[in-house]
Amino acid sequence: MSTMRTNYCGLVTEELLGQTVNLCGWVHRRRDHGGVIFIDLRDREGLVQVVCHPDNAAVFKAAEHVRNEYCLRIVGTVTNRLAGTVNANLASGKIEVTATEVEVLNASVPVPFQLDDDNLSETTRLTHRVLDLRRGQMQHNLKLRYKVSMEVRKYLDNLGFIDIETPMLTKSTPEGARDYLVPSRVNAGNFFALPQSPQLFKQLLMVANFDRYYQITKCFRDEDLRADRQPEFTQIDCETSFLTEQEIRDMFEEMMRVVFKNTTGIELPNPFPVMDFATAMAMYGSDKPDMRVKLEFTELTELMKTVEFKVFNSAANLPNGRVVGMRVPQGGSMPRSEIDAYTQFVAIYGARGLAYIKVNEKAKGRDGLQSPIVKNLSDEVLAQILELTGAQDGDLIFFGADKAKVVNDALGALRVKIGHSEFGKKAGLFDDVWSPLWVIDFPMFEHDEDGDRWTATHHPFTAPKDGHEDMLETNPGACIAKAYDMVLNGWELGGGSIRIHREEVQSKVFRALKIDAEEAQLKFGFLLDALQYGAPPHGGLAFGLDRLITLMTGSESIRDVIAFPKTQRAQCLLTNAPSEVDEKQLKELHIRLRNEPKVA
């Protein structure tokens, strides 16, 4: 490979027996055993055992002084390990390298933690990120991340997609999430924004005749961070002209199958199931249902509209009210403590309680049921509940009754929680498979409860279903969008839509969103302009790369698949960014700090 090195440590196998190898790597462990020094030498491909015999004085002396994480160059001969000392966990486990030269390329001060310590705090790991990145799991995660992005590139390249870079310094359009701003020095008082996505630029590229575009690129959102959010994140961003929604979905579903297969060996189903938004919300209370969980909602809203039981009745009669049951097979054995814990859990989502019925013996009617709420419901209603949910002896039924949003959020989360619980797994309510799903036919608009206005469910450039154009202004709530999300194991992997390619439809959508002509021109004039010059039918989608790799590696946090991530306070503990800057810099940018007390 080079003058310093002939082989990677982790790839020295018995095929090289008897040969001389030059290795470069780090001391993973050093032990003195029967007067011989053994060094586990590590590089990015793995470990190899290096043996330093006392009969080679120079080698032995050098080896005596090395410590963990010293960077060494070793020359040695590949020899068989003694019988009984073979390590089946290593590719190099059958051999060892008998050192004839040991050169210290660089010493190391004692490391603050052992690299194979799995119980490090995240603060320790992020502060010493460089050492943390030497750990096997992080090496694996970032290598897999690379493999995935390269497989994506190959797949798209074969289909004629072209990677075109879009600007990082762009225009602030304060819709959706908060922008990161960049003050301009040359244009005093003006600001660039970092892109939340290349959405409009990729549409312009379609108008500009590029036909098929992709980019694996950074996007930015200045939002309060959750476990799976970062200020900067990476998107696999794609757009094509002249394809139908179905063709786009097929193309990217196949991409995901190929990428999974070629990087992890996992075979995703073919085809992916498809579910419309309305069904997903009705059955699972979520637009990204985890299909591995074998639990479903039963709609009880109509039934409860006329019952006397206030909790159910008043919820069912709310303008946006909903009452559902969720049958949990074999849930009758669930102890009271577990039900109490679930009651607390759904409270996080705003549910003010968690009604349930245990079905002990259906045949006995009311007497066969065990529940605090049975007394409030008539025999007829109880019979209907059992009938509709299909509950059997030994089952349990949970109920949600509130505004639809609360019911969906609370019971939707409970559904996943139970599915993933010990109980759920034992009761066969969880299939441990890779379970993708397309969710389609999203509504164009959602009603903003605060402002009494409509907001775009996806974004304002999403096309309505054919024939729904006329309803954009007359009945926005009924408009369905040509939008689609790809869901995997309950995570939204990506989403997209067919875009509006006609200027008059785009203007209608802006009007439905109460963006008047002047504002539309100011913010999106360049798009409206472009649409007038024979814009082609086009659409696309974007995948979150960080999230995809988090899922593929089974990582607990998105931060485990990013080399240098920010904390949940949006800080880099390694470099101490963000930091104070010189007054001179601020002056050049025509800004000053507000005299507010620091909220550091």
Add this chain to the structure above:
Amino acid sequence: MSTMRTNYCGLVTEELLGQTVNLCGWVHRRRDHGGVIFIDLRDREGLVQVVCHPDNAAVFKAAEHVRNEYCLRIVGTVTNRLAGTVNANLASGKIEVTATEVEVLNASVPVPFQLDDDNLSETTRLTHRVLDLRRGQMQHNLKLRYKVSMEVRKYLDNLGFIDIETPMLTKSTPEGARDYLVPSRVNAGNFFALPQSPQLFKQLLMVANFDRYYQITKCFRDEDLRADRQPEFTQIDCETSFLTEQEIRDMFEEMMRVVFKNTTGIELPNPFPVMDFATAMAMYGSDKPDMRVKLEFTELTELMKTVEFKVFNSAANLPNGRVVGMRVPQGGSMPRSEIDAYTQFVAIYGARGLAYIKVNEKAKGRDGLQSPIVKNLSDEVLAQILELTGAQDGDLIFFGADKAKVVNDALGALRVKIGHSEFGKKAGLFDDVWSPLWVIDFPMFEHDEDGDRWTATHHPFTAPKDGHEDMLETNPGACIAKAYDMVLNGWELGGGSIRIHREEVQSKVFRALKIDAEEAQLKFGFLLDALQYGAPPHGGLAFGLDRLITLMTGSESIRDVIAFPKTQRAQCLLTNAPSEVDEKQLKELHIRLRNEPKVA
């Protein structure tokens, strides 16, 4: 390909004769000829001629209404063109498509310019960038850009390089160029900086055991813009461990050969010539000499130290003075007007004049020379000049005499100017080839004339030559760096170095640069820290992708190889970025505008 389209327009050839094709594209030109309508339909792969006959009434009627840049879907039959109407310039030039259906996918308002107009102002092109991008040259440039980056990825992938993303929101280190700053909302009064390069992060990745890293990524510099600069630019950034300078240069020289060959068919020389910095400055006055130009400097400083002629004598005796001659073969025929123009040209670089001697007839001595300065020089000195420059009858010698920097800049630029002139080409002073060059052995430090201190020639993380470590503090001016630049046709394509991997050497360099321990810790503590944990020997380089593609496509401006560039006033004419933002946004970021008059 899809339900809408079976073939790309530009790829319909005689192999498809008799078949029905579905095409989608734009009306490039429409003409009525003998009662038949011909449409040149364009997509990203090229043009095809569509024929609409009047005997198909629906087709003819639709075709009558279409105008330039309408987006159409055409169904038709591939037929032979009539003899004599074959167009050899098109892949589809032997056939035409007889339309059986014409569908207008989207109309277009009249375009503000013809797409094949080559005399558009840049303002027009950038304002209507979407239409500008439909032009053949821009389509070609961005496709080539993609091909190049994909070839780079393939080459590096084969060598085990891994693409690892480094942060865009990082720490401001106000050295070198000016940072773009991003105010932090969560950490009041603090700022991120956009990266000027991933330099330190890639070094950290080497310390973290990744062995071979690359990234094709955006970098940012808030500098006053020249023709070949953009606020954001794209770097092919690479770093490896355990390779020597020579091995790194070989690896990336081969990359450039492979990329040129596979994308343009151009075969670059093997190997590239190598020249040290001192020689390049001595012979060409430039560290990125255009080797296609067959002109060289002759050093005359020593000779001129003792002459009486003040102009030469005083320059030669300056502490940083230099006197050179540049022989221009056959330059004797150059008219006075051309010499005057060159005199004005070198003034741009600070030269206060441009002395010359025309060599009419050497054998006649002083009388055979024609020059305003001959009278100031002795016979002996004149003879030496002729001897040293090797001038022959019919040649001309230009002189530079000033501070070395002025001489190098002025005569270096003049050298290129003459080489590229009509005269230079006729006189055989210009080889029209691809001429790469490695320039190596740069000095570690340059003397900052204003501040009386040393600055890093490359950057402060560059390693000194072996054995030069001790001179870092005792004789910084004599230290040579393990730094290398790749030059092509006089453009710096990229550069890099072996980095410092020992903490004590890095600290010495900081001290030589008058960065004290406290400041070093504050700004680069994370690097010094990392170097202590067995940092491996490592090095790398970075190429400017924009510049490479500009060179490959022969574009006049870097803006012709970027989809959505900024102007020289750092503005995007398409989206009007940067722009004003809401007071609310500024408040959230804890900043306010200074009350200065706008310099818009």
